[in-house]
Every structure is written in structure tokens, then in C-alpha cells.
Amino acid sequence: MNWNAKIVSHRGEKRIAVFFEKNTDLITRIKKVEGSRWSQSKGFWHVPNTVENQIRFKITVSLPSxxxxxxxxxxxxxxxxxxxxxxxxxxxxxxxxxxxxxxxxxxxxxxxxxxxxxxxxxxxxxxxxxxxxxxxxxxxxxxxxxxxxxxxxxxxxVHRPKRARVLPNVLSKEEVKAILEAHSNIKHKMMLSLVYSCGLRCGELLALQPVHIDSKRNIVLLKNSKGKKDRIAPLSKKILEMLREYYKLYKPKTYLFEGKIEGTPYTNKSLQQVLKQALQKTSITKPVTLHWLRHSYATHLLESGTDLRYIQELLGHNSSKTTEIYTHVSMKSIQQIKSPFDDL
CATH class of the missing domain: 1.10.150.130 (Tyrosine recombinase, N-terminal domain)
Incomplete structure (x- = not known):
């Protein structure tokens, strides 16, 4: 079985994180380890840092010179x-x-x-x-x-591994709509809608401040995004209407989406939970993450005829090759291909 384990600090406690590609047999086995837990925010299984588990997962505790x-x-x-x-x-x-x-x-x-x-x-x-x-x-x-x-x-x-081409996970427009309409809570609905409508990364959404919304120019300013770059994204009229309604109700001060304590940002963990609750209210059984909404935004733009160069700018990609991966999951051209089976 292909897995890797190391000692990590998780919520102030030393744990053994176990990494492996999704595998039903390994998941069943790790669930049997006493004290094992799945970290939704980190995306790995972790178990207590005991001598028994160090031996079980072949952890060698050593220090450099x-x-x-x-x-x-x-x-x-x-x-x-x-x-x-x-x-x-x-x-x-x-x-x-x-x-x-x-x-x-x-x-x-x-x-x-x-x-x-x-x-x-x-x-x-x-x-x-x-x-x-x-x-x-x-x-x-x-x-x-x-x-x-x-x-x-x-x-x-030094031999480097050949980079695997992993296709992004994409939802249909119907699935996206079901997720965005699942919550009646306007704050929860607003956060998920903004992630999809602007193709935001999770951290970009949580760092937004009210001053970053330019309603006159219909844009949102994303400050210090990945790669320490600023960029802008267009805001749809529907999103602006939702934002006005949300702002009147919540009146955020420092961050657009604040946590329980005024002036502090909404947490990544809580946002993940918002998505999880939305999925539970739909019939979608796929292991959807927030990044799937970003992938879906890019793919749906491509399918609607948006030039790939503009999509690259909107997503904040350094290289066009990163953006080109969406051409492999766009259904617009693929669905027009006629199978030779139909001519038999």
C-alpha cells in the first residue's frame, strides 16, 4: 500500500499524520486505529503520537546534526x-x-x-x-x-518525477445552483456565491474587506493573493444586489465576512463547514470542496465562449498552461463530437 506518515502539530497536539491517495481498504484499516481522526481542513487522517503508532506507521524520530x-x-x-x-x-x-x-x-x-x-x-x-x-x-x-x-x-x-496531469473537478451549473441555494442563511449563501461567481480561492474570500468591493465599477479587488499579486474580478449585478442586502443586515466592520468576534475574519474551518452543510441539503454525493467551485467557474466561463487569456487573468494564473487544463474538462466541444458507433 502506498502511504506516508509523519509527526505533525495539529491543534496544539503532536499527532501522526498519514497521507495516502483515496483508498477504501486503507480508510477501513486506519479507522480501526484507536483515536484516529480525519482532518477536513488539512485533508489527512491522523492518529495519536504513541510509540506503538510510530512503529506501526514506520515513523523514525530523529534530528539533524x-x-x-x-x-x-x-x-x-x-x-x-x-x-x-x-x-x-x-x-x-x-x-x-x-x-x-x-x-x-x-x-x-x-x-x-x-x-x-x-x-x-x-x-x-x-x-x-x-x-x-x-x-x-x-x-x-x-x-x-x-x-x-x-x-x-x-x-x-537528480531525477524528478514526471508531473501527473490531474484534471480539475467540475460541477454542472445545475449542481452549483443546488449548492448555492441550499442555505437560507444569507451570510452562508453569500460566501459560497461569491466563491463561485468570482472564482475565488478560500483565503481570498476570507481576506476580503468591505472597501475591496467597488460597486460603482462592478469589481472586487483581491489584495495580496497567491504569489503576492493583486488582481480584480468582475461582480455580477445579482451578486451586487445580494451584497447590498447582506451588508445592511450584518454591517461588517473590518472584514467582509467576520467571525463570532467582531473585527476577526471568518475561519477556514467554518467556511468548510458551511459547504458541508449545503451539500447535506442537496442530493450531491460527490466529495465537493470549495476549490471545485473555482474550477467550475473557470470551466463554465470557457464553455460560454470567454477567451482563455481573460480566464487566466481572472484566476490569477502566472502561466497560460495552468489555465489550459480547463480545456480538457470543458464539455462544449466534446459533446459535439459524434461517436463512430452511431454510424454502425
Missing amino acids: AEGIEAIEKFKQYLRSKRYSESTITTYSEALKSFFVFHNNKSIDKITNEDIIIYNNEYILKNKLSASYQNQVVNAIKLFFKTVKERSIEIEK
Whole structure:
């Protein structure tokens, strides 16, 4: 079975997170582990951090050398000075830590390309770790040696996994409508509607402030989005009417969607729960996430004839190749293809 486990901090408690692609047998097995839980916000199963579970999930608790720990701290300082997000800093530093632990008995200054290849073959591939993790480690090592050690590692000699083409999950317009109309609570309905109508990421919605809504120009300003870029998205007339009604009722101060405490943003976890409750009120059984609404927005725009270049701008994609993935799930052209079976 292809799975990976590591110790993480979850809600202030040390737990063992277990990562694997959706598999009925593995889900059944992990449910039998006492204290196992599914994290909706993180998207992984986690179990108590006990010695028994460390052995069960082959967790080796080890630390890098003193030199390695110092090097990781310097790397973190560099990433923070460059304003990398905390999640990226954690991902990169943990990847680098794994590499240093593997080569614990070797001075960092003596590490070569060959050592990275050995780590790749003897640790990542041997333990059947994911392709995305493999890429994260390679990226972290490359950046560390270039910035902290000021010497280049010939990454091209390190085998990288072929990037899998995973198609985005898309809902039909009827399914989207059912989800958006499921809630009678205007705040819940407003949040889900805004995610779909503007193709927003979850974090972008939660960071919105009333001043970011420009009703005269019919746009919403998305500040400091992914990649630290600002962008604008058009607001439909229907959404503006809903926003006016919502604003009169809730009168938000700091954030457009505030939590229980005035002036604090609505939480990611609560927003996920809003979607979950909406799905429970519909007949939709697909494992829908908030990002599915963003995917559906892009695909429905493409199907209605919107130019791919505009969709790229609306979604905030750096590369057109990222946006082109929606051409593979758009049904407009596919449905017009006549099957040769009809001519038999």
C-alpha cells in the first residue's frame, strides 16, 4: 500500500499524520486505529503520537546534526526575509530536515549531487513517497545551496518525477445552483456565491474587506493573493444586489465576512463547514470542496465562449498552461463530437 506518515502539530497536539491517495481498504484499516481522526481542513487522517503508532506507521524520530539544525534556521531566516508564506517555509524546511537526517554523518559542505541521488533512491523511492514530496525536497535543496551555501547543485542530474496531469473537478451549473441555494442563511449563501461567481480561492474570500468591493465599477479587488499579486474580478449585478442586502443586515466592520468576534475574519474551518452543510441539503454525493467551485467557474466561463487569456487573468494564473487544463474538462466541444458507433 502506498502511504506516508509523519509527526505533525495539529491543534496544539503532536499527532501522526498519514497521507495516502483515496483508498477504501486503507480508510477501513486506519479507522480501526484507536483515536484516529480525519482532518477536513488539512485533508489527512491522523492518529495519536504513541510509540506503538510510530512503529506501526514506520515513523523514525530523529534530528539533524547541530550543523544541520543551524543550517535550517539560516534557511528559514532567508525565506522569511524574502517574504515566503509560513506554509512554504514549513514545507521547505521540513523537506531539508529530512535530507539532513538521512545524511546525518556527513558535513553539509561535503554534500554532492551524488548524495542527493542516493537520498532520492534510498529514501524517497524506497519508501514510495509521493512525486509532489520528491519535487518539494529537490526544490528545497536547490534553493538552500544556492542561497545559504552560495554554491550550485546540479539539480538536472537528480531525477524528478514526471508531473501527473490531474484534471480539475467540475460541477454542472445545475449542481452549483443546488449548492448555492441550499442555505437560507444569507451570510452562508453569500460566501459560497461569491466563491463561485468570482472564482475565488478560500483565503481570498476570507481576506476580503468591505472597501475591496467597488460597486460603482462592478469589481472586487483581491489584495495580496497567491504569489503576492493583486488582481480584480468582475461582480455580477445579482451578486451586487445580494451584497447590498447582506451588508445592511450584518454591517461588517473590518472584514467582509467576520467571525463570532467582531473585527476577526471568518475561519477556514467554518467556511468548510458551511459547504458541508449545503451539500447535506442537496442530493450531491460527490466529495465537493470549495476549490471545485473555482474550477467550475473557470470551466463554465470557457464553455460560454470567454477567451482563455481573460480566464487566466481572472484566476490569477502566472502561466497560460495552468489555465489550459480547463480545456480538457470543458464539455462544449466534446459533446459535439459524434461517436463512430452511431454510424454502425
